[in-house]
Amino acid sequence: MRLLFFAAILLFTHFSFGKKKEIEFTFEQKVDSLVVLADSLLNSPTILGKIHSNENYKRILESILKDSLSIFYDFSRVPNLSVVTENRNHFRIYTWTVRVGNSEFDYFGFTQFQRKRQKGLFGPTIIENYIHELHNKSAKIGDDELKTLDASNWWGCVYYELVSSPKKKDKSYLIIGWDGFGYRSTKKIIETLKFNNKGVPTFGHKILRYDNNHGTKSPPKFVIKSRIIFEFSGKVTMSCSFNPQLNMVVFDHLAPSNPSLARLKFTYAPDFTYDGLTYSKKTWIYKRDLDVRNLEDVKATKWKPKDTKNRTIDTLIPMRN
Template sequence: MKRFLLFAFSLLTCYHCFAQHADESANTKQLQVFQDSLADLGKAMVNKEAGPERINANYQFIKALVTALKVPNSYNFPFDSVKAVTIVNSPDNTFRIISWHVTNDDDSYRFYGAIQMNTNGALHLIPLEDYSPLLKNPEDSVVDNRKWYGAQYYKIIKVAAEKPYYVMLGWKGYTADATKKVIEVLSFNQKGAAVFGMPVFDNKKGQKRIIFEYTRQASMLLKYIPEQHLIVFDHLSPPDNKYKNRPEMYGPDLTYDGLRLKNGRWEFVQDMDMRNVPSEQDNNYIDPKKSADSIKMTGQ
């Protein structure tokens, strides 16, 4: 009798494993089909010359993306063929952020995104709504997902403070003359809602997030060095003192500053010696206007 029960149990276990594997395989095939559609819509968002066409492609993209993410186990699907978006997982793998932009006809940008929580059940998606033009003091603002200071993130850093939070590095295209990068802070309240902005930077201004603005003609280094718990960035300055009130004229001056993590907070470090900084580069987001041949995604 015991042998029979063990045999029956083994059969049930094998059947369950086979069914589970079949379901996962079917889900993956379904997600691959969605990925192909999203890749095509992403190319349209970037390549279409008329603004209304790009916007229409973006709306179709959003609908298709939400439908795709409702497929079971979508969190583990990388969507790595969809070049128009950036997908970054948190270091503890509790969530990932999907972010992208659409270029307006005046060469400004509108950002879109969502936080997908890592759940074993139904989709938990937090949409992000770009509120940038209406934020009067973005460096001093603590906002929710409906008033997001839009950006396209390429790095997430987890900080194990008394109240854990995440620091994110992002690119934020701005105007035809200037671009921006941002150091954003993300946390979750007791109800699980996303909160952006937190006074964790020990500098004179006490910002909730740090925003860099500089000329569109320049590139700016903003990267995280995990071995040193350090965020390092170019020091930006005007080409002449008469332009000190025009950040769109600023650019790197070949010196570097940083933020070093200490006891859950970030201390400002001035005039860093870059000889002690590892040379590996983050996959920083590049202004699409500067590398059109590779970013336009024609046939990739």
């Protein structure tokens, strides 16, 4: 019995290694092309050069994603591509930036959703692989935190974290992203996401119970939102990430450098206190002034461009010049 057990382990290991090599070989040449194009998306001397490179980049990436095996591929060597994956590999979201000015960026992306179904009672299992291109319309959408959006009308950013609902039956998700909004300010967004059975994504589901008075000393004024948009000084960083120890999304509390500047978002910066979102009954509920005495818990939520372990390297989230 013990010999059979070890034989099974060896067979599974051999199969897994072989499958990994097959996946790598299938996409290697195309991914090499993405690596070459990635540099020009940020550093080409002309806008036309960046546009041309980006069209080729999109075409090659989409051709890779149309192969159902690509959902298992490790894209970490593509320097400007951020990939967030659902924990059971049901879907992925791919996003990247194109530099359009010294401190301005445009955003592009694809969603990849897979569903398995059996053909007939005893037939083979078929993998349905759905790909949708994301079109950035954030200039038109503005800071609308209530509107429902879709792939053709997307609040563009680079997503760096996906948060699944603690309840398996709840198929809604939070996705956290970065937007290098302009020279003076940066934005982060907590977006809400769902897919239908055909892999069509929709953004902006009213599952966020947020305090509209969060930046003041006034009593809480709770409203239901579809997304939360933070804007703050481009000279500082803001932490915003799911903390597994606290089982919450934890983020820096932002405040203006002077109370008289409250309307100027580019004056906002972390004030060394923390707020968060906790899950209850299919809703993420805002919690003000978290009592986070163990600083290691908070440090675990810190996200920085140089954090290569968590797939956020310098060229993924470009640093300002």
